[in-house]
Amino acid sequence: MTAAHCTFFGESNPETVQSMQGCMRKLKLMVPKLRVQKRVKELEFIQHVIEYIRDLELILSEDESYTPHSTQISPISPHLDSTYRP
Numbered sequence: 001m002t003a004a005h006c007t008f009f010g011e012s013n014p015e016t017v018q019s020m021q022g023c024m025r026k027l028k029l030m031v032p033k034l035r036v037q038k039r040v041k042e043l044e045f046i047q048h049v050i051e052y053i054r055d056l057e058l059i060l061s062e063d064e065s066y067t068p069h070s071t072q073i074s075p076i077s078p079h080l081d082s083t084y085r086p
Contacts, residue, residue: 028034031052
């Protein structure tokens with residue numbers, strides 16, 4: 001499933017709901033604070049995702065070697081978990 005398959009505005013068929021739930025599960029695995037929580041309300045889930053994205057942006061802005069137009073994709077490094085600030 002690609003990110004493009006995760007946008008379902010206005011759709012409510014069962015396949016769409018299942019696909020969206022799958023996207024949410026994937027997203028939950030990417031955000032360190034959400035990985036350890038079993039149940040999270042939707043609004044809280046989105047807030048954690050936004051905070052984590054902001055933290056990643058901060059890390060990138062502090063990295064002098066970062067270039068915004070770089071085509072190289074590097075894996076998420078383990079140190080991101082320790083720098084995440086709730």
